[in-house]
Amino acid sequence: xxxxxxxxxxxxxxxxxxxxxxxxxxxxxxxxxxxxxxxxxxxxxxxxxxxxxxxxxxxxxxxxxxxxxxxxxxxxxxxxxxxxxxxx
Numbered sequence: 001x002x003x004x005x006x007x008x009x010x011x012x013x014x015x016x017x018x019x020x021x022x023x024x025x026x027x028x029x030x031x032x033x034x035x036x037x038x039x040x041x042x043x044x045x046x047x048x049x050x051x052x053x054x055x056x057x058x059x060x061x062x063x064x065x066x067x068x069x070x071x072x073x074x075x076x077x078x079x080x081x082x083x084x085x086x087x088x
Contacts, residue, residue, distance in 0.1 A: 060084045
């Protein structure tokens with residue numbers, strides 16, 4: 001998050017209106033909901049985790065134990081259970 005001087009980007013009328021509510025303070029203006037992106041969508045992190053989880057499920061359905069999968073993927077048995085038993 002970067003800070004920008006309001007007088008450089010806002011019209012004077014809007015700045016005067018905002019000053020009725022707050023002066024000399026830092027305020028945060030959130031993005032609109034429609035501009036949000038899901039975690040990992042830009043970096044590809046989400047895709048990698050989804051692929052890993054599919055591989056874990058595949059291993060489980062092909063006979064690997066939960067303990068073996070936990071060791072193979074360096075995850076806890078509880079995490080493996082959540083992945084294997086999730087409906088997604």
